[in-house]
Amino acid sequence: MRVVLLFVDGLGIGRKDRDINPCTRSPCGLLANFQGENSGALPFDGYCCGLDVTLGVKGLPQSATGQTALLTGVNAARLLNRHLNGFPNKRLREILLAHSILKKVCEMGKRAAFLNAYRPIFFNLDRETQLRLSATTVANLAAELPFFTLEDVVQGRSLYQDFTNWDLIQRGFEMPIYSPQEAGEILAQESEKYDLCLYEYFKTDAAGHSQEFDRAVEEIQKYEAFLKAFLERVDRERTLIIVSSDHGNVEDLSVKTHTRNPAMTLVWGKGARKLKEKLQSIVDIAPLILTVLKAF
Numbered sequence: 001m002r003v004v005l006l007f008v009d010g011l012g013i014g015r016k017d018r019d020i021n022p023c024t025r026s027p028c029g030l031l032a033n034f035q036g037e038n039s040g041a042l043p044f045d046g047y048c049c050g051l052d053v054t055l056g057v058k059g060l061p062q063s064a065t066g067q068t069a070l071l072t073g074v075n076a077a078r079l080l081n082r083h084l085n086g087f088p089n090k091r092l093r094e095i096l097l098a099h100s101i102l103k104k105v106c107e108m109g110k111r112a113a114f115l116n117a118y119r120p121i122f123f124n125l126d127r128e129t130q131l132r133l134s135a136t137t138v139a140n141l142a143a144e145l146p147f148f149t150l151e152d153v154v155q156g157r158s159l160y161q162d163f164t165n166w167d168l169i170q171r172g173f174e175m176p177i178y179s180p181q182e183a184g185e186i187l188a189q190e191s192e193k194y195d196l197c198l199y200e201y202f203k204t205d206a207a208g209h210s211q212e213f214d215r216a217v218e219e220i221q222k223y224e225a226f227l228k229a230f231l232e233r234v235d236r237e238r239t240l241i242i243v244s245s246d247h248g249n250v251e252d253l254s255v256k257t258h259t260r261n262p263a264m265t266l267v268w269g270k271g272a273r274k275l276k277e278k279l280q281s282i283v284d285i286a287p288l289i290l291t292v293l294k295a296f
């Protein structure tokens with residue numbers, strides 16, 4: 001059994017309101033999940049559940065604590081007694097370095113990869129500076145795994161955070177443009193090489209902060225097309241697929257900030273129905289992945 005963990009930033013389960021929630025414009029229904037709709041059934045025999053992101057701490061859920069919780073299973077917000085925005089601080093880095101899911105999977109003797117590619121500038125930074133970046137970066141450093149380069153993207157071994165490569169082309173890099181479908185197929189193909197494959201997408205969170213409805217709809221539709229192509233291609237009998245966010249944001253464009261809505265969490269693959277019962281909060285994801293990989 002393999003696990004693919006797709007972290008999508010700033011996507012909660014919001015109200016079914018066509019004026020403020022771009023998930024109402026989800027053409028194939030993968031991300032059309034709303035409050036008060038309890039069936040939870042998804043295309044491709046998947047399930048949706050809303051996970052607690054408040055972590056028992058007041059205030060608006062934020063990225064550094066949410067992502068650390070998601071990637072380690074440790075309630076990082078409770079430890080700090082607040083939600084921390086942006087990149088992890090020293091305490092959160094310590095948690096990630098000790099408990100990163102990528103590290104734990106490597107320690108089990110299994111193959112793990114963080115599939116996001118980094119620009120050349122990243123490789124010129126020393127480790128101390130790299131540790132000041134995103135929670136996913138720290139989680140990968142904790143595992144002492146290599147980082148993918150833009151050449152890996154060109155060769156179809158990795159994806160950039162903007163899987164179409166459009167951001168890179170705007171920055172002057174010569175890159176192929178991938179459709180969301182092509183990127184989803186690359187993810188399916190490459191994820192087969194690993195027991196745990198992690199891929200991060202955060203343009204959804206940026207779209208939420210912008211409060212621009214058309215931009216948010218475009219992000220939702222792009223991500224959904226990517227996910228659909230991946231699900232069509234991946235061997236769902238042999239793969240557990242978990243898509244989860246760290247907190248809400250884009251599902252409510254009436255506010256510029258994150259929300260306290262549950263994180264949208266989607267589960268596909270063998271045993272998905274039973275496994276999703278074990279998920280109540282974002283801290284439950286990393287332990288579930290370890291349990292599944294230990295059992296198979």
Ligand SMILES: [Zn+2]
Pocket residue numbers: 010063205206209249258
């Ligand atoms: Zn944000």
